[in-house]
Amino acid sequence: xxxxxxxxxxxxxxxxxxxxxxAINGExxxxxxxxxxxxxxxxxxxxxxxxxxxxxxxxAIAERIRRSDWLRPVIDQRTCVSCGLCIxxxxxxxxxxxxxxxxxxxxxxxxxxxxxxxxxxxxCEVVCPVGAIELVARSEG
Amino acid sequence: xxxYMGKVLWVDLSTGDFTEETIPEELYKKYLSGIGLAAHLLFxxxxxxxxxxxxxxxxxFVSGLLTGTPSLFSGRWMAVGKSPLxxxxxxxxxxxxxSLSIKKCGYDGIFFSGAADQPxxxxxxxxxxxxxxxxxxxxxxxMATETILRERHGEKRMPGVACIGEAGEKxxxxxxxxxxxxxxxxxxxxxxxxxxxxLKALVxxxxxxxxxxxxxxxxxxxxxxxxxxxxxxPLPAWAMSTLGKVLRNPxxxxxxxxxxxxxxxxxxxxxxxxxxxxxxxxxxIKNWAGTYxxxxxVVSDKVSPAVVSNWEAQKYHxxxxxxxxxxxxxxxxxxxxxxxxxxxxxxxxxxxxxNDDWDSIMLIxxxxxxxxxxxxxxxxxVAAVMEWVEKGLLSRADVDGLDLGWGNTEEIVALVRKMIAxxxxxxxxxxxxxxxxxxxxxxxRTAEVTAGGSELAMHDPRLDPGFGLHAGVEPTPGRHxxxxxxxxxxxxxxxxxxxxxxxxxxxxxxxxxxxxAESAKKSVLMSCFTNFYNxxxxxxxxxxxxxxxxxxxxxxxxxxxxxxxSAAYLETGRRIQTLRQMFNIKQGVxxxxxxxxxxxxxxxxxxRGPHKALQVDLAVLRExxxxxxxxxxxxxxxxxxxxxxxxxxxxxxxxGA
Numbered sequence: 001x002x003x004x005x006x007x008x009x010x011x012x013x014x015x016x017x018x019x020x021x022x023a024i025n026g027e028x029x030x031x032x033x034x035x036x037x038x039x040x041x042x043x044x045x046x047x048x049x050x051x052x053x054x055x056x057x058x059x060a061i062a063e064r065i066r067r068s069d070w071l072r073p074v075i076d077q078r079t080c081v082s083c084g085l086c087i088x089x090x091x092x093x094x095x096x097x098x099x100x101x102x103x104x105x106x107x108x109x110x111x112x113x114x115x116x117x118x119x120x121x122x123x124c125e126v127v128c129p130v131g132a133i134e135l136v137a138r139s140e141g
Numbered sequence: 142x143x144x145y146m147g148k149v150l151w152v153d154l155s156t157g158d159f160t161e162e163t164i165p166e167e168l169y170k171k172y173l174s175g176i177g178l179a180a181h182l183l184f185x186x187x188x189x190x191x192x193x194x195x196x197x198x199x200x201x202f203v204s205g206l207l208t209g210t211p212s213l214f215s216g217r218w219m220a221v222g223k224s225p226l227x228x229x230x231x232x233x234x235x236x237x238x239x240s241l242s243i244k245k246c247g248y249d250g251i252f253f254s255g256a257a258d259q260p261x262x263x264x265x266x267x268x269x270x271x272x273x274x275x276x277x278x279x280x281x282x283x284m285a286t287e288t289i290l291r292e293r294h295g296e297k298r299m300p301g302v303a304c305i306g307e308a309g310e311k312x313x314x315x316x317x318x319x320x321x322x323x324x325x326x327x328x329x330x331x332x333x334x335x336x337x338x339x340l341k342a343l344v345x346x347x348x349x350x351x352x353x354x355x356x357x358x359x360x361x362x363x364x365x366x367x368x369x370x371x372x373x374x375p376l377p378a379w380a381m382s383t384l385g386k387v388l389r390n391p392x393x394x395x396x397x398x399x400x401x402x403x404x405x406x407x408x409x410x411x412x413x414x415x416x417x418x419x420x421x422x423x424x425x426i427k428n429w430a431g432t433y434x435x436x437x438x439v440v441s442d443k444v445s446p447a448v449v450s451n452w453e454a455q456k457y458h459x460x461x462x463x464x465x466x467x468x469x470x471x472x473x474x475x476x477x478x479x480x481x482x483x484x485x486x487x488x489x490x491x492x493x494x495x496n497d498d499w500d501s502i503m504l505i506x507x508x509x510x511x512x513x514x515x516x517x518x519x520x521x522x523v524a525a526v527m528e529w530v531e532k533g534l535l536s537r538a539d540v541d542g543l544d545l546g547w548g549n550t551e552e553i554v555a556l557v558r559k560m561i562a563x564x565x566x567x568x569x570x571x572x573x574x575x576x577x578x579x580x581x582x583x584x585x586r587t588a589e590v591t592a593g594g595s596e597l598a599m600h601d602p603r604l605d606p607g608f609g610l611h612a613g614v615e616p617t618p619g620r621h622x623x624x625x626x627x628x629x630x631x632x633x634x635x636x637x638x639x640x641x642x643x644x645x646x647x648x649x650x651x652x653x654x655x656x657x658a659e660s661a662k663k664s665v666l667m668s669c670f671t672n673f674y675n676x677x678x679x680x681x682x683x684x685x686x687x688x689x690x691x692x693x694x695x696x697x698x699x700x701x702x703x704x705x706x707s708a709a710y711l712e713t714g715r716r717i718q719t720l721r722q723m724f725n726i727k728q729g730v731x732x733x734x735x736x737x738x739x740x741x742x743x744x745x746x747x748x749r750g751p752h753k754a755l756q757v758d759l760a761v762l763r764e765x766x767x768x769x770x771x772x773x774x775x776x777x778x779x780x781x782x783x784x785x786x787x788x789x790x791x792x793x794x795x796x797g798a
Contacts, residue, residue, distance in 0.1 A: 020297075021348045022267045037247075038267065040350050081367045081463030083213065088238045088460055091348040093298040100455050105408070107456035107465050126356050129211040129363035129461065 001057035002039035003046060005032050008053035015045035015054065020091040020119060040091055042121035070120035071135035077109045079132035086110050086124035086133055094118040143354040144206050144700035145169050149182070150248045150270060152263060154338050155196055155255030159270050164249065170703065171788060173676030174206040174249045176232060177717040179221040182252065183230075184724045191728070193225035193330075194312065194337040196256040202303065202343065203250040204243040205678010207693075208460070209351035210700045211359040213366055214683025214691065216240050216460025218320075219675065220303075223728060224329040225337075226314045226518075226573055227594045229735070230616045230724045231329030232675075236459030236467070237321035239345070240678050242301025246270075246347030257339040262304075264294065264344045275341035282306045282511035283319035290344050297346070304342035305332045306513035311563050312336045314572035315518035315596075323480040323510030324459070324467075328595065329617065330573075332513050354702030362692045362699065369690055370463040370683070374404040378447035381405075381413065382438045385420025389751050394650045399631040399685040403464060406682055409446040410466040411484035416441045418484070419492055422604045422751030426492045427547065428524035429590050429601070429740050432750025436492045443497040444487055452503065453481055464682060473503050482506035488599040489520025494527060495548040505557050512561040521596030522574040523556055525588040526566075534583050541565040586738070593735040595619025603743045603752035606654050610664055610762045613737040614777075616721035622681050624667035626654055633687035634666050637694065637707040641666055656758055661765035668770070669714030676717060715770065716787040719779045722772065723792050732767075732777025 002023075005015070011029040023039045026032030034045070046054035046062020047070060054062045073086070073095070087095045087110050094117040097108030112118060125133045151160040164178065172181045179201050191197040200222040207215035218240035224231025243251060246265045253263075260275035278286050283306040294300045301320070308316035309332035316332030317325045326332075335341075353359065376384075388394075405413040418424035419433050419441050426436050442448075457467030457480065468481030486506050490496055509516045529535040530545045537544065541559065543552045543566075559567025569580045575594045578586065590597050592612035598621035602609025611624035635643035642659050654660065674684050674693060683691050694707040705713075725732065739745075743756035768774040771783030781793045790796050 040348050081213070081371060082456070082458050082465060083461045083463050084238065084458050085209075085211070085216075085241075085461050088241050089209065089350075091298070091350075105456050105465070106454065107458070123350060126353070127209065127211050127351075129213050129360060130367040130463075131360045131364065 002036045002041060003034055003043065003057065003062070004055045005034055006053045006055055006061070007031060008051050010051050010053070012050065014048045014050065018044045018048045018119065020044065042091055042119050042123070044119040044121065047120070069137060070118070071122065072115065072118055072120065072138055073112060073124050073133050074136050075110055076132045076134070079130055080109050081130055081132070082107050082109055083129065084110070085127045085129060089123045089127045091121065091123065092117045092119055095124060142166070143352045143702055144210055145174050146244050146247050146249050146349065146351070148248060149178075149250040149252060152251065152253045152270065152272070153255045154253055154257040154261070154272070154340060157272055169206070171713070172717060173673070173713060175203050175676045175678050176219055176221065176672060177676040177713065178249060179203045179219065180717055180720045180724065182250070183221060184720055184727065187223055189727050189729065191223055193223045193228065193334060196254065196338070198223050198334055199252050199254050200331060200334045200338060200340070201250055201252040202243060204240045206676055207696060207700055208240040208678040209244050210353055210696070211356050211363060212696045212700065213363055213370065213461055213463055214680040215678050216462060217675075217678045217680050218243060218326075220318050220326040220331045222331055222334050224331070224617070225333050226330035227618055228728065229593060229618060229730050230721045231331055232617055233317060233326035233328045233331050234622070234675065235318070235320055235324055235326035236462070236680065237324040238460040239301045239303055239320045241460055242345040242347070244351055245349050246345050247349045251343065253338055253340060256337060260339050260341050262290070262340065262342040262344060266294065266346050278341050279310060283513050284322050284511055286342055287319070287322055290342060294344050294346055298348065301345040302342060305335045306511055307561055308332060308512040308514040308571070309336040311571065313514060313563070314576060315515045315522070317513050317515050319510060319513045325510065325513070325515070327515035327517070328620070353700055355699040358699040359696055362695055366686060366691045367463050369400055369686060370403055371407060372400055372404055373407065374401060376405065376408065378409075378445055378450070381446055382416040382420055382441070385417035388417070388421040391751065392649055392651065394648055396644045396646050396648065397627050397630040399687050399690070402631060402685055403682065406466040407464050409450060410468055410481055412449045412482065412487055413446045414484055415444050415446060415449075415487055418488065418599070423601055424488045424492050424599050425590070425601055425741075427495055428493060428528045428588055430528070432747070432752070434750060436495060440497045441492070444491045444499055444502065448499050449481065454478070457481070459680065462680060462683075466682065470503065473500060476503055476507045479503070479507045480510060485599050486516035486520070489516055490553065493520050493524045493599070494553055496550055496553055497548065498550040501550045501554055504554060508557055508561060514561060517598050518573050518596040519557060519560060521590055522560070522570050522577055523553060525574045525577065525590070526556065526570065528588040529581070529583060534585065535581065539566065539581070587740055590738040590741055591619060592737040593618030597621070597738065597741055600625065601752065602737070602741050602757050603747070603755045606757040606762060607664060609737055609742050609757045609759055610766060611668070613735055613759055614763050614766050615668065616718070616725050618735050623671050624664055626660070626663065628685065629663045629667055631685040631687060632667065632670055633689055634670060636687070636689035638666065638688070638711055639708060656761040656765055658765065658769070660762070661769040664766050665715070665769045666711065668718050669711045671714070672717035673710050673714035676713070712787070716789065718770065719772070719783060719787055720789065722777070722779055723789070726778055
């Protein structure tokens with residue numbers, strides 16, 4: 001299952017520009033299509049669509065959300081075990097290890113290195129094996 | 142379809158064709174993923190008698206069933222194929238994050254058949270798989286290759302890269318495959334297979350998600366092992382040598398506990414046991430003929446955990462690992478930033494050669510990582526050459542004028558460089574010690590410390606006969622990671638598997654390690670468990686935490702939505718082990734002919750040191766193992782009723798489909 005684009009699409013290409021896997025095709029001002037094989041269900045297309053023309057896998061029309069209101073990962077370093085799953089799973093490579101500085105042992109912890117690249121997919125939260133990541137609105141984070 | 146991706150990619154390098162093959166869920170239930178799925182596919186598709194270096198051999202890169210799920214220690218991947226070093230089933234296990242790179246491309250495995258006319262590399266990007274010209278990369282070391290490929294393909298996201306260096310290109314039979322600047326899938330000589338196919342690298346840039354049946358349950362299960370793996374026992378570096386002296390007690394042994402072991406790994410990495418193992422008698426000294434007296438603690442202090450720590454800049458975590466036993470090292474002279482040498486590399490080039498120069502070990506580690514050469518096999522080969530020189534079987538002229546006396550650091554480094562470049566004597570040594578002995582026409586086999594042609598790792602069967610048994614009985618000979626009685630203590634299988642023997646807290650080593658029905662049961666359980674967690678992509682160090690502490694069975698059920706018992710999963714491990722043995726039988730391997738070097742088994746017995754007078758009765762241990770697992774106790778060939786019981790009836794002669 002994957003996201004799909006309805007006939008309400010006006011071809012503004014906002015979804016195409018924001019898709020992290022280049023799964024969306026279409027000419028400007030024409031109805032776009034999502035390649036089902038490439039879609040990773042991150043939902044970025046639905047969050048940016050101004051025409052309510054993106055349907056989630058369950059058929060529900062995705063709600064447009066202002067980018068400043070997208071959820072962002074917050075990492076609890078007291079719980080985190082530095083395993084790097086979140087960094088590696090991220091489809092837009094927006095997480096990275098920080099510098100260990102004077103920590104003992106000298107190890108880095110993940111942090112949101114490129115906030116603007118984050119699409120709020122929540123893959124990092126789901127994959128964290130110890131529950132150290134929570135997605136929160138920017139105003140709470 | 143949860144946890145697994147449901148398909149594999151086949152690449153025919155001769156024609157350039159790609160084929161996606163859908164794998165039905167029944168096969169995952171029967172073989173899991175990783176080594177199990179690979180065993181099923183390679184058994185079927187590598188023809189009998191295939192030349193390991195020919196186009197008919199298949200080289201596979203497989204992920205693990207739990208990779209990319211909310212589980213700890215689940216980041217291992219494996220290279221698989223028929224080994225050119227041993228002629229048997231070959232596999233090489235590696236960390237880093239490549240395992241998830243494979244799954245993010247939508248596959249559980251990528252398999253290469255045929256051979257390319259010119260050097261190529263596989264690139265999987267948004268447009269799917271393609272073979273690209275690698276002429277500009279051929280001749281570059283693994284670090285340079287990976288740097289170029291990351292820059293070339295890392296615009297959107299960091300690609301996963303696996304590649305060969307000079308050793309693989311020159312088809313050294315002890316060549317491995319490098320990932321993430323020197324994490325090595327080192328064993329079985331599979332880097333040579335990659336070189337024989339003119340395949341320089343894989344570059345994977347997918348982003349497919351791994352679907353899960355019950356991620357919340359998985360996360361809940363991970364909290365306790367996450368804490369246990371980071372538990373810190375305050376052990377000072379100076380105590381590690383003393384610990385080895387205490388453990389040397391010839392009679393009594395404490396049941397080992399993985400929490401202590403992981404605490405050591407967390408603090409120092411595998412090198413934390415450098416001195417402990419020397420003093421205890423686990424690490425071979427002077428090509429397996431010496432003892433700690435030849436490499437005393439005042440000398441081994443120079444490669445102590447404290448010395449290594451001084452050079453460590455940052456901990457290195459493989460994917461999903463809470464430990465971080467790896468490390469990134471500070472630049473040291475001509476050596477730029479590099480991976481921390483592992484225990485195996487350190488001991489293979491220190492105690493084995495009586496070399497106490499830490500800088501040289503860092504240098505050799507870097508040279509071998511760049512060349513993509515197995516440091517265990519390289520160290521074992523150098524040690525044998527030094528012994529042959531000492532015995533007068535080789536003259537100084539035979540070794541290109543090098544003064545290969547024990548501990549001659551500069552000459553050791555020079556010999557390693559020659560092996561990598563296949564220059565002079567190095568050309569004769571670059572395929573491991575067995576080939577070297579044959580080429581140098583040396584009749585005496587005592588210095589050729591291998592099992593089935595694979596150099597033994599730095600763990601002595603005379604200390605723990607399990608190392609000898611598993612080196613000789615496993616379908617992949619010569620491994621130190623598949624079983625040992627000390628591992629059995631830590632796996633704690635008795636907590637989860639009905640009928641599994643429970644060792645007492647304090648036991649008599651001599652009695653416990655003698656061949657018996659109970660020791661055979663332990664060994665078979667370890668083989669089954671190892672195959673099970675290698676199907677999941679789990680790191681051995683995580684498994685050593687204990688089956689009651691690392692919830693592998695529950696994680697597997699929660700990730701997949703299946704509902705199998707722990708005993709059923711161990712039976713899956715037995716199925717994989719038996720199928721790998723059948724791979725060898727199909728390839729014409731006679732298990733009774735896989736020999737473990739006599740010296741490593743205490744023949745002749747040591748006259749001093751912790752192994753004084755100790756001998757390992759491998760023949761009896763092996764017969765007991767074969768009986769217990771359901772293989773013919775004389776030939777090691779799986780019995781027909783065993784194959785039928787494991788759902789492998791098609792492999793019974795006369796019953797094939």
